Amino acid sequence: MMSKDARLDLPAEWTGNWWLPENPEHPVPGVLRYEPEEGLRLLLIGGFEDRTFHPIDGGMDEADETFTWPLLLGSADNKEITLLDCLSVSSESYGLGVGGLHKQTVSALTALVGVHLKNVDQEAFTKCEVSVENLNLWSDSSVFTKTLGIKDEKLNGEGSIHVKPTNEPSVAVSGTMISLAHVHTLPHFDHMRGQTRGRMRDTVHVRFEPTKACSLAGAREYARAIQDLVSLATHTACAILWIQLRMPPKDRDYYPEGYPIRDREVKVYFQGTVRGDAEAKALNRNDVLFTCHDLPFEEIMPRWWDIRQRFQPASNMILGLRYAPARYVEGNLLTATGAAEVLHRALRIDESPIPKEDFGPLREVLLDQTPDKYRSWVKGKLRNEPTLRERLIALAALPDEETMSTLVPDIDQWAKVTTQARNDLAHNGQTPKQSIDQLLASVKVTSAVVIFNLLQVLGVPGERQREVIHRNSELHQTAMQARIHLTVSEK
Template sequence: MGTEARLDLAHEWAGHWWLPEEPDRTLEGTLRYDPDDGLRLSLTGGFDDRVRVPLGNGWVGVMNESKSWPAVLGLAEGTAITLLDCHATNTEWRGIGFGEPHEQTIRSPAAFVGVHLHDDGQEVFTESLVSVEHLALWADASARPDDEPSVVVDGTSVTLSRDHPDAVAVRFRPGGPFPLGTALEHAKAVQDLVSLATHRACALLSVRLRTTPEQPEAAAYFQRTVRGGAGAADLRSALFTCRDIPFEEIVVKWWQVRQRFTAAANMVLGLRYAPAHYVETRLLTAVGAAEVMHRALDLDEKHMPKHEFNELRDMLLEHAPQEHRAWLKEKIRNDVTLQERLLALADLPDAAAIQRLVPDAELWARTTTRARNDLTHTGQTPQQSLDELIAVVSVTSAVVVLNLLQQLGVPGERQRKLVEDHPEFQRTAGEAKAHLT
């Protein structure tokens, strides 16, 4: 199943289907998975999804709503299949009143092929195997095929599994049984790491699981946010690979960085996973990523020591008219400004890399702050041209990425080389020089 259980390929299973609480009542039907459309089960007949309410005196009312089912089970050519969190999108009835369904279409966000579950919270899996687009490139697949580096993170064994150079996956083995949610979280962590490292949106290709080492693999199917397939990647487009930072080191660091900087990483990667069509939306996302990155760094976020600020505030309040004191107390803040946050972020990565990326950091921070404030307060950015806004988004995103690389331990020499040689960083530096100096 390993090479066939691909999330980027369409699949179809014809078989029999039933509800876990009604195992003796089976229906014929076909399950189809499409990478763009997700999972759709077409049944001959159907399950009663009407919600009935007793009205008294033997009368029963039918509510204007539908049931959903935690799971629908199936058997196709001897293979167990589970559909989770199911609901009917179309039901055709044989007659009126309380007749039986004639045909039914059921939608599900996730399916398992190879195992039966009753809900997505069952802790029945012992191992998951995740494959991501361009994983082999990042893993430096030129290494020996029998080289499978491994490390333990938070009690989970994480291994780079090499069946052969073209089939590289990351295997997770926690200390005990785990549910679907854990497997999907592990998959997302690998996807984010490879997307950050290769500097492109990388799609999940497969998520395979085992309940026991002796059992065959079960494959998870779900509609992906990232489609991938945007062309071949090469080492020149990667920010770093396992050749720069060994697998055992980068996995540990990524788990730490991702836990601490989840919001910033999600936002800056979101610009690649689901790029917005409007520069204003991209601006708010990039600046938001910078703000939450700065907050997560736990830097000094106060203009002055707390006791000095309290003394100053009390003095101002004492001399303010009584009717304005509540307003004044609300307005006086000791937090740093967005401009100060941006400048602080520019001070953390390699200095030479930042200087080349954004020669005039003061102007970048000032322009970014003005654009963000105008946009959030008025919905417009009249003081900046479109080229300036594009440069602000590119530079701000690049500064957040460099800070993530800094936290991951990417050396300053590598940061400088990226800014000098990487096509996208070169383009960003050119935009900054043209519009932000």
């Protein structure tokens, strides 16, 4: 049975009929199943033709190709369903020309439950609601408050839990209204044979309301933006828990005047890069880099949208180490240093080691002294850009000074070791001059420097940065590794 919130960490199933958009007169019965570990599978009794035959002398030859369908439509459990990016995984038949397909399994990348789309790019959705892991913690807001009874400076056994709707902070960003919203249940008692349990639930999500209806791709981009923000803020890979879209109801004109009409709900299913678990225990608050208490929601969202545009390659690379970390330290080193380089360029720090007015004439003199047959090669090498080592040193100078001195006690040595390791790995495929402990420390420190630069441009106060470097268990350990393995005093 489909979960009420369409959670991506829970299985779901729909039974009904399915058809190709161009052939609705020939539906095929089947079951659509969603599993968090496997994604979407459509199990059909019968199927859609997924083979092409070419006549040859004495018979038919089956073409060696894989069939895909951009869209499949279905009507299951009283729901309209659209499947996107479908692929025939397996098909069985009784034999060529004998009754067609017996059964077929089709995989799909995305299922939209509640709508039949005309095409993948259809701009049909007026709202997008997204929930990601640890959003409750990051939002620093709740509909719940509690009290404990005290008498004579001792707990007297009395207490209460109150629920009260909270304000929804909202801000307009690039033509889209973004709100932080809560959905909560009222108090309920479960009377069991051995105990009575009272429960309520508060779920936080972010709601996007664009001025113009958006496509599924636009909605997915909203979801990724929130996922990346919360993952950066909590210093961990946060999964998308659910996405729900809304669109205008059908046949609005046929309802009586004043009749309350609700928008249609469309639930989105897909297999995420990160598997979520809504029931898992929340993070330790000390490990979170910042919350809406440090930067109010109305301030952080416009800044994050700007930063995603300016620094998205660096953000993607550094968060990629969280979402899908490489198994080898060498891959992580290349990713971390690559993120540092592209971030340094995006910050538009003066990148010219030689003043531009001096470099031009110097370049011409060098080229004049170069034989013609080598001039093209030399011309390509003459670039007035800083080295990776210089970029790393410049990045370490931008966040809070006390924080950086704690994280990287010896900036020159860290930059030297990291640059040498990256160059040796990129050019020779190995790092003979660095120990594995140095490589691990270089990856962690370089990643942390990039993260603190992102926090700096987001506006996270220096005081909060100093708290983070001491309270976050992973960053505290990174600073210890830097002191041991990335200082000149190391033997």
